[in-house]
Amino acid sequence: MANVNENFLKLQDSYLFSTIAKKVAKFTEENPNKKVIKLGIGDVTRPVIPAVLSAMHKAVDEMGTKEGFRGYGPEQGYDFLRNAIVENEYKNLGIEPDEIFVSDGAKCDCGNIVDIFGMENKVAITDPVYPVYIDTNVISGRSGNFNESTGTYENIVYLPVNSSNNFIPELPKERVDMIYLCFPNNPTGTVLNKEELKKFVDYARKNNSIILFDSAYEAFITEKDIPHSIYEIEGAKEVAIEFKSFSKTAGFTGVRCAYTVIPKTVYGYTKAGEKVSLNKLWNRRTTTKFNGVSYVVQRAAEAIYTDEGKKQIKENIEYYQENARVIKEGLQEAGFTVYGGVNAPYIWLKIPSGMKSWEFFDMLLNEANVVGTPGSGFGPSGEGYFRLTAFGDKENTKEAVERVVKFGKTLAKHNKI
Ligand SMILES: Cc1ncc(COP(=O)(O)O)c(C=O)c1O
CATH class of the missing domain: 3.90.1150.10 (Aspartate Aminotransferase, domain 1)
Incomplete structure (x- = not known):
């Protein structure tokens, strides 16, 4: 059975x-x-841009030639794309290409990341929330049952955001190990400025927690003091994993390409208290369960960074x-x-x-x-x-x-x- x-x-x-x-x-x-x-x-409607289309056509043609054909690529993404991401998104933030993991979507990454975390971890989410963070923790067994009267899962810490706190979540009142933050936020469209985000980074550093920062809507930021990456915050490279996607930035909801950033300075712990590199664990998980994004799609993503x-x-x-x-x-x-x-x-x-x-x-x-x-x-x-x-x-x-x-x-x- x-x-x-x-x-x-x-x-x-x-x-x-x-x-x-x-x-x-x-x-x-x-x-x-x-x-x-x-x-x-929440899906885009503008067609794929010409620069991406022509890169895709070119890559498709290459695949039909003896010299240009590619089979399995690196599970973590081709160097040309990882380098382009670092150069264009993280130039002054000290992120390196081997801290970038290219994938077929931030949804999968936000969901799959739970693989590398212990089952005993206490999870905090903001409320309202993009449902993937919560459902994947329920599936993997980090929640209790759903409580009909409160509309929440037991054993998950909810951080309400509403007009009375100006959509700025309060720090968790109890100690938590994993904190999901999504800014610019889906569904509220609100943001955290650097000072507000720093409070979470400081909390995570103090409590040895990890922040899972979903930045899928970063391209829509217009105001000055709003961080485009959590790594703009001092200390975040010790405690934060960042998810980014080309879906909303570049109309890739149907093309599918995204990436996760895990600095080599981010650590989790064994029960015995030994430090373990989360970059290494995610690399192991990726090479075990994933065979990479197609060459054509990675060339398409690279083309976003041309003039x-x-x-x-x-x-x-x-x-x-x-x-x-x-x-x-x-x-x-x-x-x-x-x-x-x-x-x-x-x-x-x-x-x-x-x-x-x-x-x-x-x-x-x-x-x-x-x-x-x-x-x-x-x-x-x-x-x-x-x-x-x-x-x-x-x-x-x-x-x-x-x-x-x-x-x-x-x-x-x-x-x-
Ligand atoms: C907050 C958030 N993260 C991630 C995603 C999914 O991104 P992707 O298309 O890269 O899987 C969405 C899609 O709506 C989203 O709203």
Whole structure:
């Protein structure tokens, strides 16, 4: 008899996006003449940039020649890409190419990283949260059961972020070993400045904890004092692992390429208290379970760092940033309180008092024919909030905002906002 990993049975089914899809399908069926605009999904819509496309074509052609053909590549990524990442992302931060591990996605990396950590570790996450951090710790057995009444897993430390703490998580009140931080944040679109992030780095150094820093939305940062990498913070190279992705930066959600940075100065401990290099463990895990990202895709990623590539990517990011601005300013004009949207493609809207996230979803769909994501789907502290994304088409985004503004004005008339 083969037993199953019963931790999977503790997982809560995520009905979030399937429930949204069902509600939208029903609405569309009942209202075939209404144009529904979706500002709910976190996927990009701009096509792959020409610089990347031509690098891919070239690499594909190389693969068809005797001299250019490549079989298995290095599991950690080709030197040409690891060097380009160091040169362009970490030039003055002292990160070296063998501290970069190229992968097929930050989602997999954030999930797989749990392999190298002990089961007894206490894990902290911010709430609301990108669900991968929590679910992968549940699967690997670091949580207790799900508590229906609180909406949280036992044995996981939740760090709520909401308008009362200005979306800045407090340091854990109890000692934790692993802390997941995602900034710019999905879903709230908020950021930590250097001083705020330093508090976490100092906490981790004091407590021998590790920070797992997801920086998938770094390219959207516009303000000055916001760190683009956790390694800008003094001491972070002793305690932090950084996850980065080309998905949102360069429209690679379908192409698939990302990387994880583990400085050689980051250590975990055995139960006997011996220091173990996490870079070495991750390298071992990677060479055992992964055979590398395809040559064609790594050449595509490299092309992002050419002058042409940088220029084209900037245009795409600016396109989404402009959408974020239009959404944010439109909603504010309509009287809503909104967060995020300045250093991130996500706008986090405070729902008019007394209303739940799903009620607001239904109302917005019915009255404005606009789809967003209920904040409660990202954790208990997301209740009362709603996420809109800037990844849509410019014209549709404008139209959606006009409709939401109109809807907001009717709510305001009834003193609901
Ligand atoms: C916070 C965060 N990290 C990671 C990812 C996934 O990145 P990738 O496409 O590289 O797997 C996402 C995708 O939405 C995300 O929101």
